[in-house]
Amino acid sequence: MGSRFINNVGLHFANDIRYKNEGQIGEGAFGCVFKIKDNQADGGTGRRFALKVPFSKDFPSGEDTWISEIGALDALQAAAHVVNKISIIDDPLRRRPTGATLVTPGWIYLEYLENGTFRQFVRRLRELNRTVPNRLIWRIILCLVRMSIAMAWPNTYGSGTERIEEVERDNSTQIISNADLNDDNMMFGNLDADGGLEHQLTPILKMIDMGDCLRQRIGGDEQWLEETTNVLYSISDHISTLRMRGLRTSPNDVPLDTDIVNLAMMSDRDEVDLRAVARDVLAAVTTRTEAWYREKYPRGYNVDVESDASIRDLVKAIFFDADGSSTV
């Protein structure tokens, strides 16, 4: 879309010393995404955020069960594996600077996710051509499962502080599904020193683009099973991709977990139980430690690849170059 549109967004930020527009970082079919630096944040360390502006029309505010992107983001705002919508005080886009003729009915500010898309991650794994530890793959699968849990129990994540998604005992009365959960629509955030088992070694993966979401009322248990199975189908392609990237570069490497291989084939099944998948994946992340793999493969295998140090090393190679700046 035209540079006039981009310049127009720029004009709104140009005279506001609180922010620096660091330029366009993405352009999709329906809008532009900009990277904005907040000069005041954290005492001047310059936290970034993303600004998503549609070219025209509104964020489609759907017919039938389709919901708008803002609606979907609001519905899942407290889910840890969904990008956070943020608000800024005295929003520069609400002012009318001289010369600006920006025509857009809406925009959203999002937390800035530093570490690139799932697609870039997979490309980087291919380039590196190194054995991918099972423990790394399990952690990323758990992020995908957590996203599915958020979609399966949207009533739980509409408000409150951000929390890790957990399955609930009762089925929900509605679900939200993302018809476009492709590999460009998930991005990695940061490592989290307090992120426990899940995000201390591997950065969090979040759903970012919710422009094609459906909200469905659930009539009963059968429908719930059908719809949550569909939600799981939407992550199964990505698990298959991880399985394909689960390269073993030497016959001595610990083999790719057969349970990962089985999960990658879940779209062959008519019904998949989200609670069972969540339980099994969480159990794998929790119990399949380096020691677990060492016990399973006692002799002749290179189990070092499953160590925390090896995962850290690979994560550094995937997401950071030597000077610490992002490679993706």
Ligand SMILES: Nc1ncnc2c1ncn2[C@@H]1O[C@H](COP(=O)(O)OP(=O)(O)OP(=O)(O)O)[C@@H](O)[C@H]1O
């Ligand atoms: N929160 C974010 N942090 C960092 N980069 C982002 C963020 N959101 C979007 N981007 C960048 O902008 C690109 C486009 O974002 P997004 O998919 O949300 O836009 P879109 O216009 O809906 O695209 P499309 O409809 O074609 O999928 C992403 O692939 C990513 O590179």
